[in-house]
Amino acid sequence: MDIEAVISGIGERNSRAIARAISLVEEGNPGAERVLSSLDPPSVEKAMVAGITGAPGAGKSTLTDKLISHCRGLGKRVGVIGVDPSSPLTGGAIHGDRVRMMQHALDEEVVIRSMATRGRLGGLCASAGAAARIMAASGCDPVIIETVGVGQSEMDIIRIADVTALVSAPGLGDDIQALKAGLLEVADLMVVNKADKPGADMLSMELKEAVGDREGRVLETVASKGEGIAELFRAITDVFGKNVNSGERDRRRCEARRAEVVDWSLEMLRPHLQRMAQGEEVLSGDPRNRARAIVQSLLPPEDR
Amino acid sequence: MAEEKRIRRVLIGKPGLDGHDRGAKVIARALRDSGFEVIYTGIRRTPEQIAAAAVQEDVDAVGLSLLSGAHMELFPEVVEHLKQRGAGDIPVIGGGIIPEEDVRALKEKGIRKVFTPGTSIQEIADAFRELEPEGA
Ligand SMILES: Nc1nc2c(ncn2[C@@H]2O[C@H](COP(=O)(O)OP(=O)(O)O)[C@@H](O)[C@H]2O)c(=O)[nH]1
Ligand SMILES: [Mg+2]
Numbered sequence: 001m002d003i004e005a006v007i008s009g010i011g012e013r014n015s016r017a018i019a020r021a022i023s024l025v026e027e028g029n030p031g032a033e034r035v036l037s038s039l040d041p042p043s044v045e046k047a048m049v050a051g052i053t054g055a056p057g058a059g060k061s062t063l064t065d066k067l068i069s070h071c072r073g074l075g076k077r078v079g080v081i082g083v084d085p086s087s088p089l090t091g092g093a094i095h096g097d098r099v100r101m102m103q104h105a106l107d108e109e110v111v112i113r114s115m116a117t118r119g120r121l122g123g124l125c126a127s128a129g130a131a132a133r134i135m136a137a138s139g140c141d142p143v144i145i146e147t148v149g150v151g152q153s154e155m156d157i158i159r160i161a162d163v164t165a166l167v168s169a170p171g172l173g174d175d176i177q178a179l180k181a182g183l184l185e186v187a188d189l190m191v192v193n194k195a196d197k198p199g200a201d202m203l204s205m206e207l208k209e210a211v212g213d214r215e216g217r218v219l220e221t222v223a224s225k226g227e228g229i230a231e232l233f234r235a236i237t238d239v240f241g242k243n244v245n246s247g248e249r250d251r252r253r254c255e256a257r258r259a260e261v262v263d264w265s266l267e268m269l270r271p272h273l274q275r276m277a278q279g280e281e282v283l284s285g286d287p288r289n290r291a292r293a294i295v296q297s298l299l300p301p302e303d304r
Numbered sequence: 305m306a307e308e309k310r311i312r313r314v315l316i317g318k319p320g321l322d323g324h325d326r327g328a329k330v331i332a333r334a335l336r337d338s339g340f341e342v343i344y345t346g347i348r349r350t351p352e353q354i355a356a357a358a359v360q361e362d363v364d365a366v367g368l369s370l371l372s373g374a375h376m377e378l379f380p381e382v383v384e385h386l387k388q389r390g391a392g393d394i395p396v397i398g399g400g401i402i403p404e405e406d407v408r409a410l411k412e413k414g415i416r417k418v419f420t421p422g423t424s425i426q427e428i429a430d431a432f433r434e435l436e437p438e439g440a
Contacts, residue, residue: 087337093342114361
């Protein structure tokens, strides 16, 4: 499929074109730049990007599956990006999120893509952000990004997403203290899934106490039975709507785009840096000082 | 700065009615450990669902695992549905309890490689790695 066909196919909602476009970005193919500059700005601007994060087994994929059904009922076209970590040793990854979403496999209005972090700088930020914009340009609104809440990726997701929901569930052993370390402050919504299980009320109570639940930031769901899904989606769109009106959405997007620019720049510089480092007498002189000299040589005089 | 083009993303699907996915999961993990990004779709998928997922995921290859019986219908149906979606270039590999005489017939129907019980995980990973897209 050539670049022209990819570009025109995105607006035509062609599955193969959308998928190829995302691959071009992932592979660092030069054609990606033409594709990305062709995306319809109003569609990208309008689409809500929702992040779903939390511990493995909390029910994120089941929730996403039910959110898809709910959105389809509202006539919305939905994009889903499932991010899983790449093995640092082999580069391999397993993506199992689709197992819970196969009921939508033949629905052309549901676009699902699995992505591995591929050990990039900035984790998933650079590629998943671009993938979300490609989906948005093909008419997807919302785009849902599911990430496993371990390590850096959950902070990345909060950066890319307009609204983030942190999913927990009773019996996973992720205690409030661990959740508290950073995420509670930045996640917009806290979802206690598996509310059918013992311990859910306790978990909700503790979360409400921790965040001071005045605005209904803590919600209970039973994803496996589809309970609480409409309420969750309404809460997500409420946060989004409020942030659009207050300018907070644009402020967040601005910050995210800036970070993405830095990630891409570093990524693009890497091969040049590698070449420059090769030309050096590697064993003479301290590496840090050599790095300084290389960077200085790249900077305009006034910044040296 | 494009990475060298190589077979990297693969989809492992289990068409048909048998409910055992241990074999498919073992293969998925082994492929991951050989450096592939593996998309696993779960058990009891229709050939059309598998083809649609393969297109959306833009995989470099599809692996089908089937224990019992219906490979002669189901494997070629996946190839057919890929073609219908403009993705006939995605190579399909199949594995399962497949009699020798069926292997040749399946290859004639576009299944690029066929594995029978006893094939080592290493051989399977190598087979994926050595695949070339149709017409490349
Ligand atoms: N009891 C109960 N089980 C659930 C609920 N939601 C999901 N599960 C189960 O939890 C397991 C993990 O779900 P999954 O969506 O894959 O979790 P993820 O790893 O966070 O994506 C599966 O076996 C689901 O069926 C729920 O509300 N109640
Ligand atoms: Mg999941």
